[in-house]
Amino acid sequence: MRELIRSAFVIARRDFAAIIFSKAFFFFLLGPLFPLAIGIAAGGLGQQMAKEIDQPLVAVVLPADEAAALTAARDRLVTQIGQRRLPELRIVPPQTDIPAQVATMLARKGEGDSAEKYIAALSGSFDAPLFTGAAEDVQRWQGEIGLLIDTARSASDTPPVTVATDIIADSEGAKAKNQLLTAQASQVALFLLTMLLAGMVLSNLVEEKTNKIIEILAAAVPIDAIFIGKLFAMLAMAFIGIAVWITVGAFAIQTFGPGLPSLPVPAIGWPIFILLAFLYFSMAYLLLGSLFLGIGAMATTVREVQTLSMPVTMAQLLVFGLASYAVTKLGEPIEVFAAIFPFSSPFAMLARAAQLESIWPHLFALAWQIGWAILIVRIGASIFRRNVMKSGGGAKQGFFKRLFTQPS
Amino acid sequence: MSEHAIEARGLVKYFDEFCAVDGIDLTVPKGSIFGILGPNGAGKTTMLRMLLGIIDPDEGSRTLLGSDRPLSVAKQVGYLPEERGLYQSMKAYDAIAFMGALRGLPLKTGRERGRQLLEESGLGAAADKEVRMLSKGMAQTVQLLGTIVHEPKLIVLDEPFSGLDALNQGKLENMIRAQADRGVTVIFSTHVIAHAERLCEEIAIIAGGKVPFHGKVSTARDRLRPQVTLETRAQDGPWRKALPQESERRGDFWHFTLPETGVEPLLKSLIDGQAGIESLSIERPGLHDAFVAIAGEAAARKMDEAEAEVPA
Numbered sequence: 001m002r003e004l005i006r007s008a009f010v011i012a013r014r015d016f017a018a019i020i021f022s023k024a025f026f027f028f029l030l031g032p033l034f035p036l037a038i039g040i041a042a043g044g045l046g047q048q049m050a051k052e053i054d055q056p057l058v059a060v061v062l063p064a065d066e067a068a069a070l071t072a073a074r075d076r077l078v079t080q081i082g083q084r085r086l087p088e089l090r091i092v093p094p095q096t097d098i099p100a101q102v103a104t105m106l107a108r109k110g111e112g113d114s115a116e117k118y119i120a121a122l123s124g125s126f127d128a129p130l131f132t133g134a135a136e137d138v139q140r141w142q143g144e145i146g147l148l149i150d151t152a153r154s155a156s157d158t159p160p161v162t163v164a165t166d167i168i169a170d171s172e173g174a175k176a177k178n179q180l181l182t183a184q185a186s187q188v189a190l191f192l193l194t195m196l197l198a199g200m201v202l203s204n205l206v207e208e209k210t211n212k213i214i215e216i217l218a219a220a221v222p223i224d225a226i227f228i229g230k231l232f233a234m235l236a237m238a239f240i241g242i243a244v245w246i247t248v249g250a251f252a253i254q255t256f257g258p259g260l261p262s263l264p265v266p267a268i269g270w271p272i273f274i275l276l277a278f279l280y281f282s283m284a285y286l287l288l289g290s291l292f293l294g295i296g297a298m299a300t301t302v303r304e305v306q307t308l309s310m311p312v313t314m315a316q317l318l319v320f321g322l323a324s325y326a327v328t329k330l331g332e333p334i335e336v337f338a339a340i341f342p343f344s345s346p347f348a349m350l351a352r353a354a355q356l357e358s359i360w361p362h363l364f365a366l367a368w369q370i371g372w373a374i375l376i377v378r379i380g381a382s383i384f385r386r387n388v389m390k391s392g393g394g395a396k397q398g399f400f401k402r403l404f405t406q407p408s
Numbered sequence: 409m410s411e412h413a414i415e416a417r418g419l420v421k422y423f424d425e426f427c428a429v430d431g432i433d434l435t436v437p438k439g440s441i442f443g444i445l446g447p448n449g450a451g452k453t454t455m456l457r458m459l460l461g462i463i464d465p466d467e468g469s470r471t472l473l474g475s476d477r478p479l480s481v482a483k484q485v486g487y488l489p490e491e492r493g494l495y496q497s498m499k500a501y502d503a504i505a506f507m508g509a510l511r512g513l514p515l516k517t518g519r520e521r522g523r524q525l526l527e528e529s530g531l532g533a534a535a536d537k538e539v540r541m542l543s544k545g546m547a548q549t550v551q552l553l554g555t556i557v558h559e560p561k562l563i564v565l566d567e568p569f570s571g572l573d574a575l576n577q578g579k580l581e582n583m584i585r586a587q588a589d590r591g592v593t594v595i596f597s598t599h600v601i602a603h604a605e606r607l608c609e610e611i612a613i614i615a616g617g618k619v620p621f622h623g624k625v626s627t628a629r630d631r632l633r634p635q636v637t638l639e640t641r642a643q644d645g646p647w648r649k650a651l652p653q654e655s656e657r658r659g660d661f662w663h664f665t666l667p668e669t670g671v672e673p674l675l676k677s678l679i680d681g682q683a684g685i686e687s688l689s690i691e692r693p694g695l696h697d698a699f700v701a702i703a704g705e706a707a708a709r710k711m712d713e714a715e716a717e718v719p720a
Contacts (some may be wrong), residue, residue, distance in 0.1 A: 003480075006512070007510070010506075010510055012497070013508075013509075014498075014506055014509075018495065018498075023496070207495070208493075211493045212489065212491040212492065213493040213494065213496070214493075214494060215462065215489040215491065215493060216487070216489060216493060216507065216510070217487075219457075219460050219461070219462050219489070219506075220464045220478055220479075220482045220487075220510035220511050221479070302573070321645065364671070365420060385463075389462060389463055390423055390463060392650065
């Protein structure tokens with residue numbers, strides 16, 4: 001056992017150094033920062049655009065006193081429900097042919113300084129108001145215009161009421177709803193990371209096979225050690241990547257303000273949740289990675305690996321689909337299945353951590369997942385020994401017996 | 409501990425339907441230089457891979473340095489595979505250290521020894537070069553040094569001479585001898601008889617997945633009687649009776665196998681019969697002749713073809 005770990009460490013150290021000290025690794029670290037940068041830039045741009053679009057302007061073609069009462073009513077309402085909820089009003093003195101005047105105003109394209117661009121126009125009187133505009137805008141603001149007219153008609157001098165508030169702790173319903181959000185968000189993050197990183201394991205043995213180094217490795221250390229070493233080298237590399245991305249992400253959040261929504265506290269509490277997220281990422285990575293390594297080890301060329309990567313990604317999507325479908329069905333058979341099925345287990349269990357308080361199921365789940373990872377590595381190594389190294393004693397020794405006997 | 413570095417009993421290996429190794433027994437004494445001779449495809453590499461535990465035999469058993477689980481003694485073994493392989497992006501000294509580390513040598517020691525060994529081989533300047541920058545011969549030397557860097561007790565070299573020029577073949581022979589002088593068991597496979605003849609105390613001849621001969625080089629030779637080449641002035645005479653029936657005549661020369669009776673009766677009859685000996689040579693047969701006699705003409709022809717491709 002000690003020898004296995006020592007050998008695996010030698011393999012892992014070589015692989016890790018080979019990855020970290022390559023120029024390509026720099027781009028690997030940079031990769032996920034591109035979408036982040038674009039996201040931040042697009043966010044800023046979107047805000048700018050939203051500002052420009054979301055200022056609907058309504059022309060008020062009413063008699064002067066009613067128009068004044070309407071703007072007064074708007075000012076009063078704005079203090080209670082906020083600027084954004086009401087359209088902006090612009091008083092336009094009525095002319096003789098009001099329908100023609102309204103039609104011209106709405107047809108204007110807003111050229112020049114004085115020319116305002118109206119989305120709709122309010123004409124007639126308080127008793128018989130007429131709201132003219134495109135279907136979408138009219139339907140959107142009809143109610144607000146009605147509210148404004150009502151307020152204007154019943155205008156009183158009493159100052160706006162101040163409503164006292166009394167905020168109590170989250171209701172149980174709200175809490176569960178919010179924690180579901182944390183569960184889903186963490187699942188998506190976990191999935192994205194494993195999908196980006198675990199697929200890389202697929203091509204991990206191709207260099208050794210094409211360069212014939214596998215012969216040197218196999219003569220010195222057990223195949224299991226080669227598999228384990230390679231897996232952990234990739235895991236270590238993944239951690240470096242994640243550490244860098246989180247650091248940059250945290251820095252970005254610091255710089256670009258706390259405008260991002262913060263997630264509700266998971267049921268199990270943040271510190272343990274983060275620890276579990278870390279562990280479940282490792283497990284998801286090791287489980288999928290060991291499977292991919294086993295599959296990739298069968299491939300003889302880079303081309304074959306490339307061809308294999310699509311079905312493998314699809315398989316990952318399926319697993320994620322199962323886990324994310326089950327996340328809302330806590331305790332139902334499908335969710336229990338997702339938590340037990342080894343490949344979806346890390347995802348489903350992380351969602352559980354967000355929603356349920358108990359810790360002991362996680363210890364079980366981790367042990368269960370570790371067991372499966374070891375089993376998959378052993379199966380992968382055994383198949384590799386047999387099919388690629390052309391080893392093994394034919395059919396005389398049972399498959400399972402071979403699996404659990406010490407490789408010589 | 410057994411006094412044999414390698415013991416194998418009845419090794420059998422099938423690749424699908426093809427029987428690559430068909431019941432091989434082999435014992436390699438400790439501290440010897442042992443050659444495995446055979447044409448390409450005879451099963452040499454498959455046998456070595458089984459002995460080293462890279463693959464398991466379908467039948468039979470083997471012990472390596474007394475252990476029936478070869479990988480458990482991997483730290484005391486060095487192996488140079490037939491198809492050389494190094495990580496292309498590693499530096500030469502680091503590649504040596506890595507091969508040592510695989511077999512339990514601390515990385516730091518491996519790097520130091522790597523540099524030192526490269527220096528001793530006259531490749532000091534290449535120590536910091538990436539393997540991809542090295543010539544094929546240099547890369548091969550790097551791999552060889554990686555095979556011995558952890559000071560193994562048993563060194564297994566599969567076709568170590570192929571791809572080397574005469575100068576480097578000489579260096580390699582010296583290295584093998586130097587290791588043997590330190591008490592290391594060296595076992596190598598080759599299809600070039602000359603190397604085995606120069607280096608080995610014992611050999612195993614492999615042909616068609618079997619071992620038709622296994623033992624000392626001299627024993628292999630002794631299987632053949634010495635060859636006589638005789639030049640005479642007289643064309644005919646009573647001395648002709650002393651020559652064996654199957655003697656071959658080419659001009660004034662006679663070629664035949666030395667009769668069982670030995671040299672003296674032959675000489676006496678020649679002189680008494682006034683053959684007029686111009687020249688006479690009695691030669692012990694080479695390993696090549698022995699190989700032909702043991703492995704058969706077909707195997708020998710395969711060896712010769714291979715040798716023509718890779719000059720000795």
